[in-house]
Amino acid sequence: MSDKKVRVRFAPSPTGPLHIGGVRTALYNYLFAKQHGGDMLLRIEDTDSQRFVPGAEDYIIESLNWLGIKIDEGVGVGGPFGPYRQSERRDIYKKYVNQLLEAGKAYIAFDTPAELEARRSDVANFQYDASTRMSMRNSLSLSKEEVDALIAQGEQYVVRFRIEPNEDVVVNDVIRGEVTINSSILDDKVLYKSADELPTYHLANIVDDHLMEITHVIRGEEWLPSAPLHVLLYRAFEWTAPEFAHLPLLLKPDGNGKLSKRDGDRLGFPVFPLEWTDPKTGAISSGYRESGYLPEAVINFLALLGWNPGTDQEILSMDDLIHQFSLERCSKSGAKFDYEKGKWFNHKYIQMKSDAELARMFMPVLAEHGIHASEEKVEKVVALVKERVNFVKELWDQGSFFFVAPQLYDEKTVKKRWKAESPEQMAELAGVLESITDFTPHNTEEIVKAWIAEKEYHLGNIMNAFRLAIVGEPKGPHMFDIITVIGKAETIARLKRAIETI
């Protein structure tokens, strides 16, 4: 590795919401850059004017922001190597395309999409390359006069990279080692289209990475097959290629194939960091943020899908990850996306939050249910129920009875726990509680248990009926903790209501 400052880039194309696999690629780039004291760039690859989706760029930036992946340079923050949006770099690409043309390393081709289509259906496995290019309409097969005339007539053309056949091209990949492929299987890739005066991915990518002084290209495995082409392109320009690292893919949890945008809806979990509304159809796709995930949990979960620190440590903060990450420890094979483990990570991170923090996050959920409680009370509730939830919104399922008295009493529990003597015992209990002035968990427990012992009641019978009366269901934390939070008056009111209703 050279001693140049590390510079990596995350270069999504704004064709829709950022997919969770893309997020992981961004994360690994970020971790690598930060570990080496380098820079993380954000470049928007919008060279396909057909597939541009409005809002996608903002979505990408907001997603990275939410996750804590900080951009040092690029779209949204600026920098000395701009512009960082490829559609704004037309002139730059044009210059390099011409350079290749002049050097005879690329050529102009006039074949229309229809003509190409015809050839493909004609010849099985047709490939535009050294073996076929002389039979096509291009500046290699046509005379200079013909070419000039065609261009003068306004005929649309593309520029193709002239690949010399029969050469073994070696790609050195940090994760996979040497990957060799023969140039004969490569086709003369389109580098540039006159129609929109824009380059294709391959050319833009190489030119930008070079000009922006990118040292490491860390991207998904889907790019591995075109990496040799990129190597050849660097060679054609006589530039030094950056280091490559091709990450394994994120796979569908069920069956096979890479995780796709539709899997989320199909399997019932988000595949996007943030909720996304399709601007055309209005269809809404769920996001991790809206589903109640903590960004730290998403980061931790994603980091471990395709990489591990080599120890048993599984809970890793962004800082831990920055210190421990290494491309060498990335696995080579695809990782199936395990949503259950994702939930577990969120559970863990919820437990690490302070009660005050969780209370703040829980407040809006309460408000949705029409509850406006004091921060103090919410904090107490959170402290009692947080260990049973995976998501903030589940705090409501586990603790709604702290805020509203039960409207119904769970039938099965009534059958099982509400005995013939229960109404009388509960009335007695209400009296006992009424007399307590120091209404604290410890004190109430002591007094109530003493009463139970004195009367020789069965502890379980009393407590279960008590719980049914207060909570309405056989769930929840320690009874004496619950009644302290809801207060003496409310406790007694609920007991009376239960006696009357059940």
Next chain:
RNA sequence: GGUCCAUUCGUCUAUCGGUUAGGACGCCAGAUUUUCAUUCUGGAAAGAGGGGUUCGAUUCCCCUAUGGACUACCA
């Protein structure tokens, strides 16, 4: 079809020739508990197959199988 990449419990993975193949999620059982959870303890669960190399292969090589990616004037 072609090219490339990959292959350890159901899932994510550890192992850099010699291990009772380890951990985590999930699952099951037990313990704790006034309930439900949590928690704790325990358990079931893996080297795709076949050849080599080697005193010895999960580990190195080859073949097969399987999976995946790519094969556009998309990225």
